[in-house]
Each structure stands twice: as C-alpha cells, then as structure tokens.
Amino acid sequence: MKIKSPRDFWAGLMFIAFGLFFLLVAQFNYQMGSAVRMGPGYFPSVLGAILAVLGGIVLFNSFLIAGTPVPKFHFRPVIFVLISGLAFAYLLKPLGLVLATIALVFISAYGGHEFRWKEVAILSAVLVIFSVVVFVKGLTLPFPICPSFVEICPIR
Amino acid sequence: MEAMFTNLGIGFTEVFKLQAVTIAGVSMTLPFNILMCLIGVILGTLIGVLPGIGPVATIAMLLPVTFNLSPIAALIMLAGIYYGAQYGGSTSAILVNLPGESSSVVTCLDGYQMARRGRAGPALATAAIGSFFAGCVATLVVAMFAPPLAEVALKFGPAEYFSLMVLGLVSSVVLASGSLVKAIGMVILGLLLGLAGTDVNSGVLRFSFGLAEMADGIGFFTVAMGMFGIAEIISNLEQKEHREVFTDKVSHLWPTADDFRRIFGPILRGTIFGCCLGILPGGGALLSSFGAYTIEKKISRNSREFGKGAIEGVAAPESANNAGAQTSFIPLLTLGIPSNAVMALMIGAMMIQGIAPGPQVMTERPQLFWGMIASMWVGNLMLVLLNLPMIGVWIKLLTVPYRILYPSILVFMSVGVFSISNQPFDCFLMALFGLFGYVCVKLECEPAPLILGFILGPLMEENLRRAMLLSRGDPFVFISPSKPISLGFLIASALLLIVIALPALRKKRDEAFAGEEHG
Numbered sequence: 144m145k146i147k148s149p150r151d152f153w154a155g156l157m158f159i160a161f162g163l164f165f166l167l168v169a170q171f172n173y174q175m176g177s178a179v180r181m182g183p184g185y186f187p188s189v190l191g192a193i194l195a196v197l198g199g200i201v202l203f204n205s206f207l208i209a210g211t212p213v214p215k216f217h218f219r220p221v222i223f224v225l226i227s228g229l230a231f232a233y234l235l236k237p238l239g240l241v242l243a244t245i246a247l248v249f250i251s252a253y254g255g256h257e258f259r260w261k262e263v264a265i266l267s268a269v270l271v272i273f274s275v276v277v278f279v280k281g282l283t284l285p286f287p288i289c290p291s292f293v294e295i296c297p298i299r
Numbered sequence: 300m301e302a303m304f305t306n307l308g309i310g311f312t313e314v315f316k317l318q319a320v321t322i323a324g325v326s327m328t329l330p331f332n333i334l335m336c337l338i339g340v341i342l343g344t345l346i347g348v349l350p351g352i353g354p355v356a357t358i359a360m361l362l363p364v365t366f367n368l369s370p371i372a373a374l375i376m377l378a379g380i381y382y383g384a385q386y387g388g389s390t391s392a393i394l395v396n397l398p399g400e401s402s403s404v405v406t407c408l409d410g411y412q413m414a415r416r417g418r419a420g421p422a423l424a425t426a427a428i429g430s431f432f433a434g435c436v437a438t439l440v441v442a443m444f445a446p447p448l449a450e451v452a453l454k455f456g457p458a459e460y461f462s463l464m465v466l467g468l469v470s471s472v473v474l475a476s477g478s479l480v481k482a483i484g485m486v487i488l489g490l491l492l493g494l495a496g497t498d499v500n501s502g503v504l505r506f507s508f509g510l511a512e513m514a515d516g517i518g519f520f521t522v523a524m525g526m527f528g529i530a531e532i533i534s535n536l537e538q539k540e541h542r543e544v545f546t547d548k549v550s551h552l553w554p555t556a557d558d559f560r561r562i563f564g565p566i567l568r569g570t571i572f573g574c575c576l577g578i579l580p581g582g583g584a585l586l587s588s589f590g591a592y593t594i595e596k597k598i599s600r601n602s603r604e605f606g607k608g609a610i611e612g613v614a615a616p617e618s619a620n621n622a623g624a625q626t627s628f629i630p631l632l633t634l635g636i637p638s639n640a641v642m643a644l645m646i647g648a649m650m651i652q653g654i655a656p657g658p659q660v661m662t663e664r665p666q667l668f669w670g671m672i673a674s675m676w677v678g679n680l681m682l683v684l685l686n687l688p689m690i691g692v693w694i695k696l697l698t699v700p701y702r703i704l705y706p707s708i709l710v711f712m713s714v715g716v717f718s719i720s721n722q723p724f725d726c727f728l729m730a731l732f733g734l735f736g737y738v739c740v741k742l743e744c745e746p747a748p749l750i751l752g753f754i755l756g757p758l759m760e761e762n763l764r765r766a767m768l769l770s771r772g773d774p775f776v777f778i779s780p781s782k783p784i785s786l787g788f789l790i791a792s793a794l795l796l797i798v799i800a801l802p803a804l805r806k807k808r809d810e811a812f813a814g815e816e817h818g
Contacts, residue, residue: 151478154742158484165491165506173503179772183498183505186760190491197484204480213741220536221737224529224709225730231713232726247713248706255536255702266703270710282364284718 148210151201158198166191223254239289239296240279244271303442306665310673313371313666332372336674339376340681343383348391348693349704354384355750356528358644359520360711362651363718370652371667375674377648378628381641382434382675385624386682389426389617390693393419402620405592409605409612420552422613423690425562427683428554429618433570434679437625440574441632441672445661449633452658455784457765458776462788464759467636469792470579471751473799482748485739489749492517493756500764512724519647521716521725522753523640525732526739526746528712532705533737552687558610565595565615573622578629579638587623588616625675632668633658636755640747643754 146152169187176182227250234243248267252258278284289296318331342364346357358380365373388403393410406426413422455463472482495506496516507513554562572594573587595615596605605612628645630638635657637643649656654664661668686693716725736746770776777785 150742151481154481154484154744157738157742157744158481158488161488161491168506173498173505174501177772178767178774181500181760181764181767183501183503186763187491187494187505190487190494194484194487194491197480197487201478201480201484211743216741217533217537220533221734224533224536224705225733227706227709228529228713228726228730228733229723231710232717232723235717235723244710247710251706251709252702255705256539257702262703263706266706270707274710274714278363278714278718282367284363284714285721286714286717 144206146205148205148208149212150210151205151208153213155198155200155202155205158201159195160198162191162193162195162198164191166195220254224251227251227254235286237291239287239291239293240274241271241288242290244274302446306446306669307442307673309665310669310671311677313670314375314673314677332375332670332674333677335368335372335376336379336678337681339379340383340386340678341685343380343385344387344390344682344686344693345383345696346380347384347387348696349387349699353527353531354381354388355523355640355644356531356708356712357384358641358648359523360528360708360715362520362644362648363715365648366651366718370649370654371670373648373652374645374667374671375678377645378671378675379678381645382621382624382678383682385621386427386430386686387693389430389613390423390686390690391697393422393426393613394694395697402588402616402624405588405616406613408592409607409609412606412608413610413613416608418608421554421558421610424552424554424687425558425610425613426617427687429562429566429569429614430621431679431683432566433573433618433622434625434682435676436570437574437577437622438672438676438679440578440622440626441629441675442669444578445629445633445668445672448629449658449661452634455634455658456782457762457769458782458785459788461759461762461766462777462785462792463634463636464755464762466788466792466795467630467638468748468751468755469795471639471748473795478743479796479799481742481744485744485746485749486752489752490756490759492522492749493753494760499757499761510724512720512722516757517728517753518716518719518725519754520644520719521728522732523644523647523750524712524716525729525734526736526750527640528708529729529733530736530740530746532708533733534740535701536705552690554610561601561610562614565591565599565611566618568594569615569618570622573619573624574626576619577623577626577638588620591615591619621679628671628675631656632660632671635660637751640750643750646754 165187169184169191173184173187174182175184175188178185227247230250231243231247234246238246245267248270249263252263252266275288279286279288314332314336315330316332317328342361343354343357346360347354358377361380362377365376368376385402389406389410391397392403392406393414396407396411410422410426413419468486472479472486493516495513496504497514498505504514569587569591572591576587576590592612592615595611596602599605599609599611601609601611627638627642630636631642631645635646635655637646646656654660654667712729713726716729717723719725739746739749766776767774773779776782778789780786
C-alpha cells in the first residue's frame with residue numbers, strides 16, 4: 144500500500160479524528176434520548192459518526208487516486224502572526240491599548256519577509272493613534288488606553 | 300406591482316430619514332442611515348481593492364463598528380460593505396491582475412489584458428456601468444420576489460426547514476472546488492462546531508471543555524476571522540509579493556460608442572444570469588461571474604478576443620457578480636437561510652442586533668426589510684458616482700505594500716474579536732481557528748462549507764428535534780407525501796449530489812475550477 148494522495152491521506156485522518164472525538168465525547172457525557180425526544184448527545188453522535196465514515200472514505204481513496212503532495216508549511220509567518228494576536232489579547236487589559244498595539248505590530252511584522260525598524264515604528268505609531276481615536280474615542284469600546292499600573296493616563 | 304412600489308416607498312423614506320444623533324457629545328440631525336450606507340460602500344471598496352483580504356474577513360473585521368448602531372443602520376452598512384467589496388475587487392483585478400476577492404477572478408482575464416493595452420479606463424468604466432445596471436435590476440428582483448417567497452416560507456414547519464437547510468448545505472458543497480467528500484466533511488465538521496455551548500433544550504453544556512467562556516458556544520465571527528482572515532494572511536506571507544500596477548495609464552475613462560454597442564448584450568445577459576443564480580441557495584457572486592463569462596465566450600462574435608482584452612469579458616462577469624451578490628439576500632431575508640459565507644455573517648450580525656432572521660422579519664419590521672432593499676439601490680448609485688472620480692485614490696492604495704497592510708489588518712481583527720465579549724479568550728480561539736484554517740488550505744479543504752454548517756448547526760438540530768417530536772419519531776416525515784415541499788427539497792438535494800458525482804460532469808466542474816485558479 145502506497146499513499147498516492149498525501150493531502151487526502153492527512154485530510155482523511157483529520158476528519159476521522161474529529162468525528163471520533165465528537166462521537167466519543169457525546170457518547171460518554173451526554174444523554175442520547177430517543178428519536179422522539181432527542182437528548183443533547185443524539186445529533187452530535189450521529190454527525191460525528193458520519194464525519195468519521197467520510198474521513199474513512201477520503202483516507203481509503205488516498206491510496207487509490209493520485210493527488211498532489213502537501214505543500215510546505217511555513218512556520219515563520221504561522222508562529223509570528225498567531226503570537227502577535229495572542230500578545231495583543233492578553234496584554235490589552237494589563238498594559239493598555241497603546242502598548243498592546245505596538246506589541247502586535249512589531250511581532251507580526253517580524254513574521255514577514257523583510258523587517259525594517261523605522262517603517263515598523265512609524266506604522267505602529269500610526270496604528271496606535273488610529274485605534275485610540277477611532278476605537279476608544281469614536282466607537283467608545285471599553286478598552287484601557289494606558290497600563291493599569293499608571294495612575295494618571297496622559298491620553299484622555 | 301403597486302404594493303411593491305408602496306413598499307419601496309417605505310424603504311426609501313427609511314433610508315433618507317433624518318435622525319437626531321449624538322456624535323462625540325454633539326447632537327445633530329442627520330440622514331443617518333444614508334450616511335452609514337455611504338461609509339459602508341467606501342469601506343467596502345477600500346478593502347475590496349486591497350488584494351489578499353476577501354469580503355468575509357472584511358465584514359467580520361468591520362463588525363464592531365456596527366455594534367453601537369441601530370439594527371437598520373448596521374445592516375445597511377454591512378450590506379454596503381458587501382457590494383462595495385464586489386466593486387472594489389474588480390478595480391484591483393483590472394489594474395494589478397490580482398482579484399481583490401474571489402468573484403473578480405474572471406475579471407482578471409480580460410480586464411488586466413485591457414489595462415496592458417492602455418485601456419484600463421474603459422475597462423473600469425465598463426465594470427462600473429455593468430455593476431450599476433445589474434444592481435438596479437437586482438434591487439427590483441429582490442423587491443418583487445421576496446414578499447411571495449416570505450409568504451410561502453411562513454407556512455414552513457420544522458420538517459420543511461430541515462430539508463431546506465439540507466438543500467442549502469448540499470448546494471454549498473457542490474459549489475466548493477476540489478473533492479466533494481472533503482467538502483461534505485467540512486460541512487459536518489461545521490455543524491458539529493456550531494453545537495458547542497449550552498444546549499437550548501436540555502441546558503447541558505456541550506463540548507465546552509469545562510471552560511466558562513464556552514457557555515455561549517464558539518463565536519461565529521471568531522471562526523470566520525480565524526479561518527478566512529488569519530489563514531489568508533499567513534498564506535499570503537508565504538509568497539514574495541510581486542505587483543505591476545498600471546498607475547499612469549488610466550487616462551480617458553469613457554468607453555467609445557463601439558464599446559457601448561459591444562457591452563450592451565453581455566451586461567443584460569450577465570444581469571439575468573446573476574439574478575437567477577443569486578436566488579438559489581449556494582449561489583451568489585462567485586458562480587454567477589464565472590458562468591456569465593463562460594456563456595459570453597461561447598456566444599460572442601468576438602470570442603477569439605476573449606482572454607486578450609475583450610470588453611465583453613469584463614462587462615458580463617461584473618454585471619453577473621453584482622446581480623448575484625444582491626439577489627443572494629433573497630434567501631437570507633425571506634427564509635433566514637444563508638446562501639453563502641457572507642450571508643452567514645449577515646445572519647450573525649442580525650442575531651447580534653436581536654433580530655431573528657426569517658420570513659417574519661418582513662411583516663414585523665417592514666422598515667428594516669424595505670429600508671435594506673432600498674439602500675441597495677442607493678448604495679449602487681453612490682458606488683458609480685464616487686468610484687469613477689476616486690479611481691486615483693484606489694490606485695494609490697494599490698501601491699501600499701503588503702508588509703504595511705497585514706499588521707494593520709491584524710490590529711482591526713484583534714480589536715474586533717476582542718470587543719465581542721471583552722475577553723482575551725475569543726482572540727485565542729481566533730488564533731486557533733487561524734492555524735486550523737491554514738492546515739485546511741494545505742490539505743485542500745474549503746473553509747466556506749464549514750462556515751455555513753457552523754451557522755446552521757444549532758438551527759438544524761432544533762428543527763430536526765421538533766420535526767421528530769411532531770411525527771412521534773417517524774424518520775419518514777421528511778419524505779412523506781403529506782409534506783411535498785420537504786420532499787421536493789430533499790429530492791433536489793439528492794439530484795444535485797448525483798449529478799455532480801457523475802464522471803462527465805465532474806470533469807467539467809474540475810476544469811472550471813482549475814481555469815479559475817490559474818486565471
């Protein structure tokens with residue numbers, strides 16, 4: 144047996160894993176009920192089973208029908224883009240909008256092809272001003288602007 | 300017919316209504332709805348022009364802007380963003396050969412060739428004229444077909460709704476490129492993900508991993524922004540950017556008399572084609588533009604010119620995609636069923652505003668319903684009036700490098716997702732779905748069917764439960780002759796699946812999607 148379509152092989156495995164996960168979680172934790180009075184476990188169990196079967200079909204076909212290889216994963220953009228979003232989210236409340244935005248811009252820009260200090264600094268300054276003016280002042284989103292340890296915020 | 304014009308009258312009054320508003324502490328009287336429409340179309344065009352960010356991510360990203368608005372203003376603005384993005388997409392397709400969003404893919408073929416021959420101006424003008432004409436017709440079509448359809452839909456019981464959703468999901472699968480089985484898998488995965496959170500019938504927390512943040516389930520916009528926005532950015536960062544912008548070649552905009560003669564037919568046919576496809580669940584802009592181009596290529600006298608800068612090849616798909624974009628509001632407004640990922644977002648927006656989408660919207664909130672329809676026409680007019688003179692601004696925008704754009708987009712998306720519940724957890728989920736979306740791109744699994752399944756998951760379960768309860772557990776209720784509508788929907792779904800699985804048609808479909816990818 145040789146894998147002819149690696150993309151389908153992995154996609155099939157992914158569907159089987161998700162299907163079994165939902166099926167098992169539903170089976171062990173939620174009541175099935177009956178067809179007349181469906182419990183919370185009924186619909187997810189049925190769907191999970193269907194998904195696992197579909198995954199099986201995709202997996203089976205990957206040994207028969209030729210396909211394309213999985214393209215290369217580029218870890219640099221993945222890591223930096225994801226971390227920049229997380230940094231923003233978890234820094235926003237303790238450090239305020241200004242510093243969180245700066246963190247997001249610098250980290251995400253580092254995931255690109257070229258990183259120019261000056262350009263990124265200007266960009267973050269522009270985006271900081273924009274977010275404060277539009278999101279906090281204009282749209283009145285309840286974000287802190289300054290870090291929580293600063294007692295008097297210079298930007299109001 | 301008369302009722303239609305009375306209703307449109309209600310709509311236009313609503314759109315142009317003067318409202319007392321307080322902006323930054325200053326109260327004033329403004330035609331607020333029309334202002335929101337204007338802002339919507341400008342924002343939509345702006346982001347539609349930028350390559351690498353599609354309408355789904357755009358609407359999801361700009362959603363927090365509408366949180367503090369009234370429902371009608373919010374929906375008018377979001378609709379404006381949608382067709383503004385359609386419009387902006389054609390500009391970058393013509394000038395840079397990069398589709399701003401997927402329904403402009405075919406416009407690249409001839410539009411870019413026209414630009415290379417120094418005819419970028421007429422190409423842009425043709426796209427504008429075609430879109431406007433299609434927009435006018437589509438508005439009338441929506442106004443004509445929505446009320447009778449809503450009346451039929453009011454008679455739907457849970458069985459009919461369930462079958463209708465099956466049909467909608469099946470057609471979305473048929474239209475996804477790539478493997479049919481994988482697309483169905485994505486739909487089911489979407490349905491399952493949509494079930495997470497508190498079960499309305501039993502109050503049981505499902506798939507919450509013991510997290511309090513998951514009590515309300517996974518936020519729809521979180522998934523959409525992760526799968527479309529974040530995943531798109533990561534994939535775009537893989538390639539080095541290369542753009543060739545025809546900045547100085549856009550001089551005389553107006554097409555010649557000969558051009559007008561050549562585009563008249565294609566615009567008309569494209570509009571009709573787009574209107575028909577838009578109404579179908581699963582239809583919409585992408586398929587309309589592609590189909591219209593294929594038809595013109597077949598029947599045009601200048602078919603040999605296609606692909607080398609035929610003006611018909613710009614006129615037909617641009618009219619069709621605008622017509623399709625607008626008529627895809629029909630299933631949304633009358634049935635409460637989204638026909639594509641953007642409409643799924645609109646449903647999400649309606650729910651946030653406290654409106655349950657469905658046939659009752661038209662009778663219970665006529666101002667909202669007709670106001671939205673009237674705003675479509677007004678928005679289209681604005682697009683023509685604004686965009687042709689502003690073409691210079693859009694061209695400038697195209698020269699902004701991606702390394703500046705994507706951090707800005709990320710700021711918008713993060714602020715948007717964070718503001719939904721003011722918790723970092725949603726951003727964490729967005730990152731997770733971004734990673735998952737990137738994996739899906741690599742494995743050729745389409746995200747659009749997942750999004751549709753996601754929004755329909757809880758609705759489907761609810762209707763299935765009710766239908767089974769009413770029939771006392773008889774699973775044949777969906778196909779019994781006493782429910783002809785439900786039976787019809789299911790037969791249509793089955794036929795669609797069989798037809799698309801036939802080898803001959805399969806090949807055609809694969810060719811069509813391959814052509815689109817290399818276009």
